[in-house]
Amino acid sequence: MSALLEIRDLTVRRDKRQVLAINALTVEKGEILAVIGPNGTGKSSLLLTLARLLQPEKGEILWQGRPFKDYQALAYRRHIALVLQEPLLLDVTVFENVAIGLRYRGISSLEIKESVNYWLTRMGIDALSNRSGSQLSGGEAQRASLARAFVLNPELLFLDEPFSALDAPTRLRLMDDLKSILTETGTTAILITHDLKEAGKLASRVAVMLDGQIVQIGTPQDVFANPASPEVATFLGL
Amino acid sequence: MFSFLQTLFSDPDVWAVTLLSLKVSGLATLISLVIGLPFGTLLALSKFPGRSFLMTVVNTGMALPPVVVGLAVAMTLWRSGPLGDFHFIYTPVAIIIAQTIIAAPVVTGLTAAALQQLDPRLQLQLLGLGASRAQMIVTLWREARLPLLAALMAGFGSVISEVGASMMVGGNIRGQTRVLTTAIVLETNKGDFQRAMILGAFLLIITFLINYALTWIQQRGARQR
Numbered sequence: 218m219s220a221l222l223e224i225r226d227l228t229v230r231r232d233k234r235q236v237l238a239i240n241a242l243t244v245e246k247g248e249i250l251a252v253i254g255p256n257g258t259g260k261s262s263l264l265l266t267l268a269r270l271l272q273p274e275k276g277e278i279l280w281q282g283r284p285f286k287d288y289q290a291l292a293y294r295r296h297i298a299l300v301l302q303e304p305l306l307l308d309v310t311v312f313e314n315v316a317i318g319l320r321y322r323g324i325s326s327l328e329i330k331e332s333v334n335y336w337l338t339r340m341g342i343d344a345l346s347n348r349s350g351s352q353l354s355g356g357e358a359q360r361a362s363l364a365r366a367f368v369l370n371p372e373l374l375f376l377d378e379p380f381s382a383l384d385a386p387t388r389l390r391l392m393d394d395l396k397s398i399l400t401e402t403g404t405t406a407i408l409i410t411h412d413l414k415e416a417g418k419l420a421s422r423v424a425v426m427l428d429g430q431i432v433q434i435g436t437p438q439d440v441f442a443n444p445a446s447p448e449v450a451t452f453l454g455l
Numbered sequence: 456m457f458s459f460l461q462t463l464f465s466d467p468d469v470w471a472v473t474l475l476s477l478k479v480s481g482l483a484t485l486i487s488l489v490i491g492l493p494f495g496t497l498l499a500l501s502k503f504p505g506r507s508f509l510m511t512v513v514n515t516g517m518a519l520p521p522v523v524v525g526l527a528v529a530m531t532l533w534r535s536g537p538l539g540d541f542h543f544i545y546t547p548v549a550i551i552i553a554q555t556i557i558a559a560p561v562v563t564g565l566t567a568a569a570l571q572q573l574d575p576r577l578q579l580q581l582l583g584l585g586a587s588r589a590q591m592i593v594t595l596w597r598e599a600r601l602p603l604l605a606a607l608m609a610g611f612g613s614v615i616s617e618v619g620a621s622m623m624v625g626g627n628i629r630g631q632t633r634v635l636t637t638a639i640v641l642e643t644n645k646g647d648f649q650r651a652m653i654l655g656a657f658l659l660i661i662t663f664l665i666n667y668a669l670t671w672i673q674q675r676g677a678r679q680r
Contacts, residue, residue, distance in 0.1 A: 265579065268579075268582075270579050270582055270583065294582060294585050295585040297583070298584060298585075299579070299584065301576060301579070301580055303574070305576060305577050307597075307598055308598055318585050318586075321584065321585045321590050365584065366584070375583065
């Protein structure tokens with residue numbers, strides 16, 4: 218595997234408060250990295266920084282071996298896709314919601330139709346294609362949100378607590394589907410979550426974040442079995 | 456009633472005044488939209504020093520008394536005023552300027568309010584799907600289309616019905632700057648209440664028809680939700 222994304226000596230401030238201080242973190246191509254930690258520890262700030270939606274104070278982030286500054290933010294963002302906790306669907310049909318990223322990229326209508334229909338079917342929501350985004354249940358809306366991201370064929374997928382607003386049965390079904398799609402497509406993903414089961418099920422590596430710092434990183438089995446500090450053990454409930 | 460309607464539809468003066476009102480207020484609303492939509496968007500989506508102050512100015516501007524606007528515009532366009540050389544005073548251009556000053560804060564303030572009602576994370580979501588900043592803004596406008604249409608209706612309503620500014624900067628000159636509201640004032644002053652009522656009816660009918668069309672578009676959008 219080769220590094221898709223590398224972080225070196227990164228610090229980020231929000232509202233004059235330092236929220237991130239990460240010495241080093243590498244995301245390998247094809248891996249699913251779960252960033253876990255309690256609420257308010259800076260996980261979402263990390264994700265927004267890596268998506269170039271938040272400006273770091275200092276440090277360097279490399280994308281495929283080249284610093285961020287070598288790429289225009291928009292050009293970089295067209296290699297990635299973002300799925301947030303709330304699906305935030307637009308007040309248009311499900312089809313148009315899923316198509317929006319492709320429309321931003323100027324893809325032809327024919328290609329859009331083909332790709333969107335494929336992903337609507339893949340996510341099991343093809344019957345809802347003409348329904349308004351505002352009329353979907355939580356689970357359906359999050360499926361549409363995932364289809365909207367996967368249709369872009371992203372090189373890196375950011376998932377910010379995508380299941381936390383869902384009920385348990387819906388969450389389990391969607392997690393299974395996401396796992397199989399990620400495996401099938403080989404998409405690299407960074408999953409932000411505070412749910413250890415979610416991280417254990419989906420991730421190939423887990424990074425534990427406390428107070429804006431990565432304090433442990435390893436396979437889920439390693440991290441859950443051998444916490445690096447009492448603080449990590451407390452977070453893991455051990 | 457029949458003779459009333461006959462008078463209403465057969466008087467060329469009434470049609471001329473109505474047409475001018477529509478032209479002047481329509482153009483002022485359009486210019487207000489061109490100013491208010493981007494400025495309201497800037498206020499809603501950006502953070503910069505003095506933003507709160509500007510919001511307060513805009514919100515105050517939404518309640519600007521037309522006579523005060525008329526006074527300021529008249530002083531500016533008066534022959535001895537800073538823009539006197541353009542000879543705009545007592546022309547339709549002067550009325551359009553005054554009405555734009557009245558409608559622009561309304562459109563700006565309601566545009567900002569409409570966009571601020573959207574979930575702020577939607578901006579991040581759209582950018583995270585590869586939208587350029589311009590594409591993101593257009594998507595947000597489309598998402599807020601119903602309140603934005605309301606902003607347009609409020610802007611048009613604020614100028615089609617105002618009389619003070621139009622009277623002061625237009626001068627109510629027959630065939631040149633006489634609009635429906637100033638004509639109503641004139642006819643009332645003359646004691647010709649029937650004619651004033653005919654003009655009033657025209658004003659109400661026009662306002663109703665334009666708002667009906669905009670409401671129809673707005674509610675069609677709402678039904679599709």
